[in-house]
Amino acid sequence: MSSDLALSARNVGKVFRVPHSQTRATTLAELVVEKLRRPFSGGGSEDNFQALSDVSFEVHRGEVLGIVGANGAGKSTLLKILSQITPPTSGEIDLYGRVASLLEVGTGFHPELTGRENIYLNGAILGMSRREIAAEFDNIVAFAETEAFLDLPVKRYSSGMYVRLAFAVAAHLRPEILIVDEVLAVGDTAFQRKCLGKMEDVTREGRTVIFVSHNLAAVNTLTTRCLYLDHGRVVALGPTEEIVNAYLAGKEDGSVEWVAETPSSHPLQVTRVRLLQGNGEPSAKFEADEGIDVEIQYEVRQAVANALVEFFVLTLEGVHLLTSGDHDTDATRYEQRTPGTYTARIRIPGNLLNLGTYVLRINSGTHRETFDHADALTFQIHEPRNLTARHNRRGLLLPMLPWQTTKTP
Numbered sequence: 001m002s003s004d005l006a007l008s009a010r011n012v013g014k015v016f017r018v019p020h021s022q023t024r025a026t027t028l029a030e031l032v033v034e035k036l037r038r039p040f041s042g043g044g045s046e047d048n049f050q051a052l053s054d055v056s057f058e059v060h061r062g063e064v065l066g067i068v069g070a071n072g073a074g075k076s077t078l079l080k081i082l083s084q085i086t087p088p089t090s091g092e093i094d095l096y097g098r099v100a101s102l103l104e105v106g107t108g109f110h111p112e113l114t115g116r117e118n119i120y121l122n123g124a125i126l127g128m129s130r131r132e133i134a135a136e137f138d139n140i141v142a143f144a145e146t147e148a149f150l151d152l153p154v155k156r157y158s159s160g161m162y163v164r165l166a167f168a169v170a171a172h173l174r175p176e177i178l179i180v181d182e183v184l185a186v187g188d189t190a191f192q193r194k195c196l197g198k199m200e201d202v203t204r205e206g207r208t209v210i211f212v213s214h215n216l217a218a219v220n221t222l223t224t225r226c227l228y229l230d231h232g233r234v235v236a237l238g239p240t241e242e243i244v245n246a247y248l249a250g251k252e253d254g255s256v257e258w259v260a261e262t263p264s265s266h267p268l269q270v271t272r273v274r275l276l277q278g279n280g281e282p283s284a285k286f287e288a289d290e291g292i293d294v295e296i297q298y299e300v301r302q303a304v305a306n307a308l309v310e311f312f313v314l315t316l317e318g319v320h321l322l323t324s325g326d327h328d329t330d331a332t333r334y335e336q337r338t339p340g341t342y343t344a345r346i347r348i349p350g351n352l353l354n355l356g357t358y359v360l361r362i363n364s365g366t367h368r369e370t371f372d373h374a375d376a377l378t379f380q381i382h383e384p385r386n387l388t389a390r391h392n393r394r395g396l397l398l399p400m401l402p403w404q405t406t407k408t409p
Helices: 028-037 075-082 115-125 130-144 159-172 182-186 189-204 216-222 240-251 331-335
Strands: 005-020 045-060 064-068 090-095 099-102 177-180 208-212 225-230 233-239 257-259 268-276 285-287 292-300 308-315 320-325 340-348 356-365 370-382
Touching (some): 005 075, 045 075, 045 208, 045 233, 064 075, 064 216, 075 090, 075 099, 075 208, 099 159, 115 130, 130 159, 159 177, 159 189, 177 189, 189 208, 189 216, 208 216, 216 240, 225 240, 233 240, 268 308, 268 356, 292 308, 308 340
Parallel strands (some): 064 208, 099 177, 177 208, 285 370
Antiparallel strands (some): 005 045, 005 090, 225 233, 257 268, 308 320
């Protein structure tokens, strides 16, 4: 085994067992027959879901590895295995050094403990002495900007405060291997930039980073190699630019409808998304001067307050162009949503986006919990039939702005 390895994954697989309830026996005879058929069953049936299959790769010390793939590709499952949160069903993982993980809001925090206590708890979990933690304590607090709330239980923190403190702890307590998931998307833009800057510092110090993000611009900037997962399998592993281009090519599938695969346990769930032309026909291709109707269907299964329903438009490289939510024009929906099935239609005006391919990402949840977060559809903007002067114009946005020109006397 090479002495410069940070981690090695060999033939890793993960199977989840999904139980299905069955009609319970109502008579003694039915119960006897059921037990004879399935003597070791607990009374229900199960399906197996293969989240990862035969995943193998190595990461060297000081390397920054990106992991890309669509939602459901197995990225989060792989990171939880690398973080030793869940064991693999098959295969082996070897880790050479202390691992710190930032996978979701509050991971590794005890809600009843204060921010101060959680800093020391996380350091102890990483195997650091109290003196080592104390040496970095002030830097952690300054980076997280949570000094005023340091002695409050973290269960009272907003999601933004959670993320700031969790990232500060993970980055400053000097693990040999730092694993960071898409959780940074929860923070505001300024804090995301601050985190990316800190991650660049971490990589310059020679520590190993595993980085998962939908922001492909950040993946390109921070990582040297990239792993591309699809449906739990490794599609490709190689130089970041090459792998990101392969991933982008695979996303341009032309689907005109997104449907949630399975019901969630959340009080609200986005169930269907379509992009419509002016005539109401679903499409994945639009002329630059025509508008796009975004149709979002969602279910409210139980009354929920302070819940967002929104969508983002991003470039294929992950640059975030715009956000729109129904609370923009109707605050009452945000304040309280009542049970029922709802359909929202939002118009993106024509003459706004430049030519190219874009991603429509859906998002729902409260400030403390995410319900839906998925890259639902890709769509293309192409040259209008009645105008051919856009193909060489620069910029992500291309509005036809009104000009008023007068001759100066």
